[in-house]
Amino acid sequence: NVSYIPHKLVHSDQCYSRLMALKRMGIVNNYEKIRKLCITIVGIGGVGSVAAEMLVRCGIGKIILFDYDQVEWSNMNRLFYQPRHIGLSKVEAAGLTLSSINPDVIIETHHMDITKVETYEFFLDSLETSGLTFGHPVDMVLSCVDNFEARMAINSACNEKNITWFESGVAENAVSGHIQMIVPGKTACFACAPPLMVSAGIDEKSIKKEGVCAASLPTTMGIISGFLVQNALKKLLQFGKVSDYLGYMALTDFFPTMTLKPNPFCQDNYCKIRQDEYKLNEKQQPPDNCEP
Ligand code: ATP
């Protein structure tokens, strides 16, 4: 597990001023807040690696990467990794590339499967204490994994630690994908509404068929990565509106959005606790229709 500590502040002045123009143009009021944010990404494959690169180029304060896999030739039809990375763990290869793109960013990497008993505890602890300021929680989690078990582990951890996260997925046929924002207690969690994934035809990849080679396209994965980071930034820097669910159907250029309310009978106990907290909080506060 490696930390790439920034050695100089070089995210070039020109680059920084292009980002700060968002503030001058009235799009984002507090762009500089990005330097204080820490985002955890689980799954540094076709979607996660590109999402990490986008965040690093945007000047995020810290990213924490989790993945158990290594870079292979079969990953070369996606963006980010290069043939010289083959054989390295994905997190090591990503750490090297990302720190060279922007050495200002603190990059922490963990080559591990988050679903094992010992590592799950580590993952939980990391969510709670590895934020930019030591001992503080991370600000958000991005799920870029390709299986149900890992998504459920992220879901349980984020419900327990009360951390907003985005689920993402690309279908096995490579021509559709989605992102889903999960604010514990406020929106449906991954355990609240699994049938939605099935009905939208995007659960294929989470039930991996042994021996069947899934299709993948750098285009669809790049689009989903862009949706993911765009909406993570909108949520964290409070600009625009974030849909609970945003889909992408490449064959028809259809982008469905929907609202997803939590299920009061959710199987995840922490989800129900967060729902009660959210209801209580809502009762105590005047309604805010302008929330992003
Ligand atoms: P493919 O299966 O199509 O060859 P892939 O395994 O690289 O590709 P992607 O969809 O590109 O899959 O990326 C998903 C990433 O999520 C992979 O890098 C995988 O290692 C990672 N991942 C999946 N489950 C876990 C887990 N439990 N813990 C850590 N990383 C995980």
Ligand code: ZN
């Ligand atoms: Zn739930």
